[in-house]
Amino acid sequence: MLRGTHPSGMQCVRRAPTLADISESTRRWRMLEAAGLLVVSLSLFAITALAMEVIPPVITFGTIYLLLAVAVWRFAANRWVAGVAAGLALLGLLANLPFLMEDLAHPASFGGFVPSAVSVVAAVVVVIAAIASYRGMDVALAQPLARGALATGGALALLSVVLLVMGANDEAQTGDAVVVAEKHHYPSTISAPAGRSAIVVENKDLFRHTFVLTGRDVKLEVPAMKTRRLEVDLPVGLYPYICDVPGHEAMAGVLTVQ
Numbered sequence: 570m571l572r573g574t575h576p577s578g579m580q581c582v583r584r585a586p587t588l589a590d591i592s593e594s595t596r597r598w599r600m601l602e603a604a605g606l607l608v609v610s611l612s613l614f615a616i617t618a619l620a621m622e623v624i625p626p627v628i629t630f631g632t633i634y635l636l637l638a639v640a641v642w643r644f645a646a647n648r649w650v651a652g653v654a655a656g657l658a659l660l661g662l663l664a665n666l667p668f669l670m671e672d673l674a675h676p677a678s679f680g681g682f683v684p685s686a687v688s689v690v691a692a693v694v695v696v697i698a699a700i701a702s703y704r705g706m707d708v709a710l711a712q713p714l715a716r717g718a719l720a721t722g723g724a725l726a727l728l729s730v731v732l733l734v735m736g737a738n739d740e741a742q743t744g745d746a747v748v749v750a751e752k753h754h755y756p757s758t759i760s761a762p763a764g765r766s767a768i769v770v771e772n773k774d775l776f777r778h779t780f781v782l783t784g785r786d787v788k789l790e791v792p793a794m795k796t797r798r799l800e801v802d803l804p805v806g807l808y809p810y811i812c813d814v815p816g817h818e819a820m821a822g823v824l825t826v827q
């Protein structure tokens with residue numbers, strides 16, 4: 570409670586707004602906003618679970634969205650909390666845009682695509698619900714919005730599973746240099762014979778990887794759980810290789826051609 574002075578000069582007590590001060594429709598829109606923030610938070614935690622790895626920035630963002638969800642739910646009567654939470658949700662989305670665009674462009678790689686697609690859909694719901702609660706929009710619109718978001722998220726997840734399962738694989742042949750990508754790591758060294766040979770990259774992760782020989786025109790795109798083969802013709806030498814997916818900088822090694 571805050572004590573203040575009324576323009577009439579009388580002492581008055583200004584109290585924090587309660588649910589009694591807002592309409593039922595405003596309260597429901599705020600609940601939908603909190604639910605959207607919770608879904609964004611859970612999809613970020615899902616990325617670390619699917620990667621089977623602690624990714625500090627993802628955990629930090631997941632925790633921030635979780636706290637925003639709790640704040641909007643706990644202080645549903647407070648328009649400032651609802652507005653600031655939606656603004657921060659939008660900013661978080663924009664800050665992660667390069668990673669989101671990468672993931673959304675590769676629907677067959679389940680681990681990146683599904684959490685990113687779900688979090689974008691949920692963030693859109695958060696912003697619409699916040700605006701609706703401000704403008705006092707009819708709460709009857711909340712249900713089709715929530716259902717539409719669920720249907721969109723579900724359809725995108727299903728599309729990703731189908732592409733993951735149905736996608737074609739390349740076969741390794743005798744004499745190929747085989748590289749296994751697992752838990753976001755490449756072996757630090759591999760070797761291949763000089764002249765015509767082939768590099769086979771086996772991706773055991775639910776996330777996409779690439780195999781790039783730096784300084785050479787060699788790049789393999791390897792979707793989640795897939796194997797790709799590329800014929801090369803390399804003279805004797807050392808060739809550094811990397812995965813150039815943003816955030817995968819630790820995936821690097823050296824190919825020895827002898």
Ligand SMILES: [Cu+2]
Nearest residue numbers: 778812814817
């Ligand atoms: Cu990678």
